[in-house]
Structure formats: structure tokens, C-alpha cells
Amino acid sequence: MDSVRKNKLAIFLFIFPAALLFTAIIILPIFMSSYYSLLKWDGINKGVFIGLKNYMDLFTSKSVGFPKTIGNALILAVLSVFIQLPISLGLALLLSKGVKGERFFVSVFFIPVLISTVVIGQLWMKIYNPDYGIVNVALRAMGLDHLAKPWLGNQKTALLSVFIPILWQYVGYHMLLMYAGIKSISPEFREAAKIDGATEWQIARHIIIPILKPVIKISVIFAVTGSLKAFDLIYVLTNGGPAHASEVPSTLMVSMIFDRNLYGLGSAIAIFIIFLCFFFAITIQKFFKAEVD
Amino acid sequence: MKKKILSLLLCIMMAASLAVGCGAKQENTQTNETNTETSNSSTSNGSTEEITLTLWSIATESDAFHPAYTKAIADFEAANPGVKIVHETFENQSYKTKIKSAVAANELPDIFYTWGGGFSKPFVESGKVLPLDDYFGAYQDELPEAALTNVRFDGKLYGATYTTPLSAVFYNKKIFEENGLQVPTNWDEFIAVCKTLKEKGITPIGISAKDTWVIAMTHDNLVLKSAGPEKVAAALTKSGQTYNDPDFIAASAKLRELIDLGVYPEGAAGLSNDEASAMFYNGDVAMFITGSWMAGSLQTDPENPEDFDVFQFPAVGGNGKATDFMGGATDSFMVNASTPHKDIAAKAAFELAKSISKYAYLDGAGIAAWKIDYDDSSVNPITKKIANFASEATSFTIWYDTLMEAEDAGEYLALLQELYMGNISPEEFAEAMANQLEQ
Structure with missing residues (x-):
């Protein structure tokens, strides 16, 4: 095996196909987008080179309103890390302990990840409908009529109403990652701790979670970059409205x-999203490394 | 040593398989090319071979125009043996994206549906649309020039239109009768009707502020009927008239007046056009301001179609008249400049437009853009009434989001939503629009 690793030709031959695909599908479009982002271009006719004007417009033009969308994406990232991931972790810990019907629950929590996002969007649109939506119907049934509102049509509630389904959808995804991680921890650790008289909470806090750290790191990176890229559910539910309240x-x-x-301006936004994703992915890596040291 | 040989062998095998893979692909494309070549040559040298034209449109099966398209295509195929039209339909909103990327990627079908005015301007500028002047001669007596203003660019004709939609106020006759209301003829009466309905606990007007073009249907009318058609055209096409003008501000203030009166359903900002129109069909709201296409849906969607009627949007003051109409022919067929069958495709565009104009009018789906030389006594009364409005109209102004270029139109719709939500005042709206148009 070592001889293969030392053989430069072999290394090249094995890496080349994947590297070619990766370059053509991911690296090249990034470079092309960064070039487009320097143009004033309608996408059809010839573009005019305007330097960094698109980037300046992103932050100065009121009609574009880009800073607010970054703010919204960061709110989603914070909610993902501090609400969605703890729920996933809790579920993973609970299920991996060997609850009755463990496999059944794992599948149930994973179902939202499998269903098409557009279907989920339609489903939640019905849940939020001001007339017959289950949220308002339930509130009215409890006599809380004053709390019933057009959830997606109100500027104050639209953002949160859109984020709830996003958080809900991916709880199962992170749970599965963590569940698999916990399952791969040798049961001897748990047994040893039990013999020493540790409670379930102590086992989770001092043994399982520290060993699970690499998985949690991956989950945090996915949650943060996923929030920055969030699109489909928002597009279906509000398309960024009303009046940019839920724009990302x-x-x-x-x-x-x-x-x-x-x-051109759209490409500038794309480049910015890529930049933010890299920035956060690296920062999170660094943060976890510092923790370990 | 053995291992090394083995690994080398593996590498060679992999490289070989890659090469084989590529080779096979090349062969495939080659055979494809020869295939298309043979089919091309056979179509050009003999009429025995079938010509297939692809048509893209937004007339999906639920669209009011779908039956007219189907009949028109059948007629054309019957009249032109050997020509087959493949009709592919797409949903309105996604079609806008689809058609733009198809133009950019050179993947246009032979004939495609599009909107005239600012929307198609970049397509025409790119040179990928066929000018139709040479083919128009045979039809110029039947298709009036007024229906072609939005498909002429730099004096050249690029599209064949088939319907002249215009916007009007649809209302529920039954609700009006039950509350002793008359059709309003001026703005004050209109406001009075809204107030009475509101007092009786009926939501006066349905609207969707999520699909922003529905707000535009009302706002466009208010602007047109307070500023007048010349001023509007001058301001929106950047011809020496600023948008920051008392007439425009007054129009936006009228929209705010309606919103503040509470004439629209609560939560309209979260309703789509389909949901909002369903409320009107169910009799939950008394009026709905939109394009004449609603006349077609009114025949099928409500339980009692005879409960509904239409009146023209009243004049609001200033330079506007009630007979100045929002609307005009913009739905059109354009022909791909690189289609191998230019002549027959151009002919098909006009023939289809002509037949669809007729069938859609008879179905009540749209107002005919072509001359009516057939018996139209079976047309439903609402559509007929709108056709009368059209014949008495003193001017037509196309929807502002079609009239303006995409960049300005996008800003207009976004600002309208802000105005609707009360985030900006009418003055700020006019100022922002002026800034956008002067950029």
C-alpha cells in the first residue's frame, strides 16, 4: 500500500478524474461568477465592465437592501446552532440509549429531510393560512382570538414563521449524524462510568459529548453554512416578502x-455568500481546535 | 515488487477505461450529428417528411387560454399537412426565468410566447428574435396596428399578438343589490361604496400583496387616471417627465387611503393571487381589480357566474379619464431567428395568433386583438362588456411592469409592497421611483 502512496503517477491518476469534475463543476463557476460580478450585465446581451460598483451597491443601495438579508441569515444561523442542534443532540442521546422502538423513531425524525421541500412549503402554508390554518384555528378554539394573525403576511411574524419549518425540517438530519456518532462510541466507556456510579446526565456530559465533538463540529458547520445558503422553503412560503421582511x-x-x-449584482451576492460560508467554516474549525487545545 | 506491478496494472486499467468511456461518447455524438444531418436534408428536399415546430407558452391546462391554443393548433395542422406543432406549456412565473435562460443559452424553441414591451427588449437586442415585417403583409388588414405597439422595437415588428387585455373592476352584483349599492362612476362614489360595504361587515376589495403585480393592477389604474396617459408614458420611459410629481404622489396617496380605510382583507400580504381571487369567487369580498382574463375564470370558478359583473375603473381627478384604459396587447408569439424553418414558423406564429384571438374571445378568455369577422353572439356578457370598453377606449397604457425595463419594473413592484405595508409614504415612494428612473 505504501508503495502506491509514494508513486506520484498513481496519485495523479487516482485523483485526476475527481479533481477534473470538482474543478469544472465548482471551482470554475466560482471564478466565472466573480468575473460576472464586476459587470453590469442583463444576462443576455454584452456586459459592461464596471469594477467593484456592484459590491458597493450591495452595501449602499437602499433599494437592494443587502445588509438586512445578511442579518436575517445570521439570525437563522444563531437559531440553528442554539435551538436546532441542542434539540437534535437531545433526541440523539435519548434514542441511542436504546428506547423501545428506537429504529422507528429514528426514521420518523428523519422523514422531513426526505420529503421534497416544496411539499413541506405547501404544508406549512396551509398551517399558517389566516382563515383555516391550524395555528389560527387552534388559537381561536382556545379563545385567544387576539393572538391569531396572518403569520406569513405580517412583517413582524413572517421571518420567524419561515424559520420554524426550516429548523424543524433539519432537526432529523443533525440527529442522525449525532446518533450515528454516539452509536460508534464503544459501550465499554458507558459501562465503566456506570460501575463508577455516574448518573445518565454525567455520562452524557463528561463522556459522550466530549467524544462526539468532531461530529458536533461538522453539525455546527453544516447548520451555519446551511443557514447562509437557505433558499427553498423561504422561496415557497413568502418569496422574501412581505416588503423584504423575510429576505435572505x-x-x-x-x-x-x-x-x-x-x-452582475446577483453574482456579487453569490460571491459574498461563498465568502461568508468559507469564513464561518474556517472560524468554526479554529474555534473547535482551540477548545481541544 | 509484485504489489508495484499490480498497482501499475490497476492504473493502466483505469486509464484505459476512462479513454474507452470518452471514446464511446464521441462516437455517440458523431452518430447524433449524422442523424440530424439526414433529417435536415430530408425536410428540405421533400414535402413528404414532416416538419415539427416546437411552441412554448404559458397556456397550461388550467389556463383559460388552453382550449383556444389546442383548437388553433389543430386548425393549423389541418390546413398545413406535413407540419406538426409540439406545444409545451410552463407555469407563468417560472416561465419568465425559463425563457430568459433559454435566450442566453441559445435554446429557444421555434416559436415562443412572450410579453411585449420592456420584457422582450433584451431578447430583441440580442438578435435572437426573427423580425416579422416580411411576413406581416398578408395579415395587416386583419391585425390592427394599435395591437402591435408593444411588439415593435426600433420600428421593426417582432411579435404577433392575439389578445388585448385591459383592467377593470369586477364586482359581485348580488352583494351590491343586497346592500342597495349602485355602480360608482367617480372616485368619491367609489370610496362611498367601500365605506358602506365596510360598515355592513363585508370586505370591499380583494387583493394579493404577495404577488405584487396584483397591487400594481390597482396602483397602475390610480396613476393613469390621475396623471393621464401622456404623462405616465413620458415618466416611465424616461422621456423628460419626473416621477416625483404631484399627480403621481396623489395617486399613491389614494392607494394608501384605500388601505387605511381597511378595504382589503387582513393578511393580504401573505395571500397569493389564486387564494385572493378564490375569496372573490366565493363571495367573501365584493370587488376585485384585475385584468380582463378574470372574465373567463368567472364563467367556471364561482358557483353562480351570473352574480358577477364588471365596471370601468373611475377617473380619479387631474388629467385622467375613465375611458383611458390600462392594458393593451402584449401577449405575443415570437419566432427564433435561428430556426431552420423560418417561413413556416413565421406563418404559424401569425395563423396561431389569429385563431387564438378568435377562439379565446368566443370562450370568454380574452378580448380579441384581431378583427372580429365572425358571429360573437355566444360570448359571455362580461367579456362582451369589456370588449365594448375596449372599443370605446380613448387610450391604452400597458401595465407599468411591462412598460418599464426589468430593472425599473422590479423596483416598482418592490416599492409598491413597501407602500402597501406602510413602510414608506406616498412622497417617499414617488421620490424612490424618480431616483430609480433617473439612474
Whole structure:
């Protein structure tokens, strides 16, 4: 095996196909987008080179309103890390202990990840409907009529109403990651701790979670970058409205490119999303490394 | 040593399989090319071979125009043996994205549906749309020039239109009768009707502020009927008229007046157009301001179609008249400049437009853009009434989001939503629009 690893030709031959695909599908488009982001271009006719004006517009133009979308994406990231992941971790800990019907529950929590997002969007649209939606119907049935509101049509509630299904959908995904991680921890640790008289809480806190750290790190990175890229459910539920209340960078990008023919500005947003994702992925890596040291 | 040989062998095998893979692919494309070549040559040298034209449109099966399309295509195929039209339909909103990327990627079908005005301007500028002047001669007596203003660019004709939609106020006759209301003829009466309905606990007007073009249907009318058509056209096409003008501000203030009166259903900002129109069909709201296409749906969607009627949007003051109408022909067929069958595709575009104009009018789906030389006594009364409005109209102004270029139109719709939600005042709205248009 070592001889293969030392053979430069072999290394090249094995890596080449994947590297070629990766470059063509991911690296090249990034470079092309960064070039487009320097143009004033409608996507059809010839573009005009305008330097960094698109990037300046992102932060100065009131009609684009980009800073607010970054704010919204960060709110989603914070909610993901501090609400969604703890729930996933709790479920994973609970299920991995060997509850009755363990496999059944794992599948149930994972189902939302498997269902098409558009279907989930339609489902939640019905849940939030001001007239017959289950949320308002339940509130009215409890005599809380004053709390019933058009959830997706109200600027104050739209953002949170859109985030709840997003958080809900991916709880199962992170749970599965963590569940698999916990299952791979040797049961001897748990037994040893039990013999020493540790409670369930102490086992989880001092043994399982520290060993699970690499998995948690991956989950945090996925949750944060996923929040920055969030698009589909928001597009279906509110399309960023009302009046940009639930706009995130990717919905803004689509509306700039396809509704306003501002291909250059849209590309600038895309580049910015990529930059933010890298930045956070690296920062989180560093943070976890510092923890270990 | 053995291991080394083995690994080398593996490498060679992999490289070989890659090469084989590529080779096979090349062969495939080659055979494909020869295939298309043969089919091309056979279509050009003989009429025995079938010509297939692809048509893209938004007339999905639930669309009011779908039956007219189907009949028109059948007629055309019957009249032109050997020509087959493949009709592919897409949902309105996603079609806008689809058609733009198809133009950019050179993947247009032979004939495609599109909207005239600012929307198609970049397509025409890219040179990928066929000018139709050479083919129009045979039809110029039947298709009036007024229906072609939005598909002419730099004096050249690029599209064949088939319907002249215009916007009007649809209302529930039954609700009006039950509450002793008359059709309003001016703005004050209109407001009075809204107030009475509100007092009786009926939501006066349905609207969707999520699908922003529905707010535009009302706002466009208010602007047109307070500023007048010349001023509007000058401001929106950047011809020496600022948007920051008392007439425009007054129009936006009228929209705020309606919102503050509470004429719209609560939560309209979260309702789609389909949900909002369903409320109107169910009799939950008394009026709905939208394009004449609703006349077609009113025949099928409500339980009692005879409960509904239509009146023209009243004049609001200033330079506007009630007979100045929002609307005009913009739905059109354009022909791909690189289609191998230019002549027959151009002919098909006009023939289909002509037949769809007729069938859609008879179905009540739309107002005919082509001359009516057939018996139209079976057309439903609402559509007929709108056709009368059209014949008495003093001017047509196309929807502002079609009239303006995409960039300005996007901003207009986004600002309208802000105005609707009360985030900006009418003055701020006019100022922001002026800034956008002067950029």
C-alpha cells in the first residue's frame, strides 16, 4: 500500500478524474461568477465592465437592501446552532440509549429531510393560512382570538414563521449524524462510568459529548453554512416578502437576477455568500481546535 | 515488487477505461450529428417528411387560454399537412426565468410566447428574435396596428399578438343589490361604496400583496387616471417627465387611503393571487381589480357566474379619464431567428395568433386583438362588456411592469409592497421611483 502512496503517477491518476469534475463543476463557476460580478450585465446581451460598483451597491443601495438579508441569515444561523442542534443532540442521546422502538423513531425524525421541500412549503402554508390554518384555528378554539394573525403576511411574524419549518425540517438530519456518532462510541466507556456510579446526565456530559465533538463540529458547520445558503422553503412560503421582511441573501440573488435582469449584482451576492460560508467554516474549525487545545 | 506491478496494472486499467468511456461518447455524438444531418436534408428536399415546430407558452391546462391554443393548433395542422406543432406549456412565473435562460443559452424553441414591451427588449437586442415585417403583409388588414405597439422595437415588428387585455373592476352584483349599492362612476362614489360595504361587515376589495403585480393592477389604474396617459408614458420611459410629481404622489396617496380605510382583507400580504381571487369567487369580498382574463375564470370558478359583473375603473381627478384604459396587447408569439424553418414558423406564429384571438374571445378568455369577422353572439356578457370598453377606449397604457425595463419594473413592484405595508409614504415612494428612473 505504501508503495502506491509514494508513486506520484498513481496519485495523479487516482485523483485526476475527481479533481477534473470538482474543478469544472465548482471551482470554475466560482471564478466565472466573480468575473460576472464586476459587470453590469442583463444576462443576455454584452456586459459592461464596471469594477467593484456592484459590491458597493450591495452595501449602499437602499433599494437592494443587502445588509438586512445578511442579518436575517445570521439570525437563522444563531437559531440553528442554539435551538436546532441542542434539540437534535437531545433526541440523539435519548434514542441511542436504546428506547423501545428506537429504529422507528429514528426514521420518523428523519422523514422531513426526505420529503421534497416544496411539499413541506405547501404544508406549512396551509398551517399558517389566516382563515383555516391550524395555528389560527387552534388559537381561536382556545379563545385567544387576539393572538391569531396572518403569520406569513405580517412583517413582524413572517421571518420567524419561515424559520420554524426550516429548523424543524433539519432537526432529523443533525440527529442522525449525532446518533450515528454516539452509536460508534464503544459501550465499554458507558459501562465503566456506570460501575463508577455516574448518573445518565454525567455520562452524557463528561463522556459522550466530549467524544462526539468532531461530529458536533461538522453539525455546527453544516447548520451555519446551511443557514447562509437557505433558499427553498423561504422561496415557497413568502418569496422574501412581505416588503423584504423575510429576505435572505439567496432569495435576493434570485430576484435580482431573474426579476430585475441584474446579473452582475446577483453574482456579487453569490460571491459574498461563498465568502461568508468559507469564513464561518474556517472560524468554526479554529474555534473547535482551540477548545481541544 | 509484485504489489508495484499490480498497482501499475490497476492504473493502466483505469486509464484505459476512462479513454474507452470518452471514446464511446464521441462516437455517440458523431452518430447524433449524422442523424440530424439526414433529417435536415430530408425536410428540405421533400414535402413528404414532416416538419415539427416546437411552441412554448404559458397556456397550461388550467389556463383559460388552453382550449383556444389546442383548437388553433389543430386548425393549423389541418390546413398545413406535413407540419406538426409540439406545444409545451410552463407555469407563468417560472416561465419568465425559463425563457430568459433559454435566450442566453441559445435554446429557444421555434416559436415562443412572450410579453411585449420592456420584457422582450433584451431578447430583441440580442438578435435572437426573427423580425416579422416580411411576413406581416398578408395579415395587416386583419391585425390592427394599435395591437402591435408593444411588439415593435426600433420600428421593426417582432411579435404577433392575439389578445388585448385591459383592467377593470369586477364586482359581485348580488352583494351590491343586497346592500342597495349602485355602480360608482367617480372616485368619491367609489370610496362611498367601500365605506358602506365596510360598515355592513363585508370586505370591499380583494387583493394579493404577495404577488405584487396584483397591487400594481390597482396602483397602475390610480396613476393613469390621475396623471393621464401622456404623462405616465413620458415618466416611465424616461422621456423628460419626473416621477416625483404631484399627480403621481396623489395617486399613491389614494392607494394608501384605500388601505387605511381597511378595504382589503387582513393578511393580504401573505395571500397569493389564486387564494385572493378564490375569496372573490366565493363571495367573501365584493370587488376585485384585475385584468380582463378574470372574465373567463368567472364563467367556471364561482358557483353562480351570473352574480358577477364588471365596471370601468373611475377617473380619479387631474388629467385622467375613465375611458383611458390600462392594458393593451402584449401577449405575443415570437419566432427564433435561428430556426431552420423560418417561413413556416413565421406563418404559424401569425395563423396561431389569429385563431387564438378568435377562439379565446368566443370562450370568454380574452378580448380579441384581431378583427372580429365572425358571429360573437355566444360570448359571455362580461367579456362582451369589456370588449365594448375596449372599443370605446380613448387610450391604452400597458401595465407599468411591462412598460418599464426589468430593472425599473422590479423596483416598482418592490416599492409598491413597501407602500402597501406602510413602510414608506406616498412622497417617499414617488421620490424612490424618480431616483430609480433617473439612474
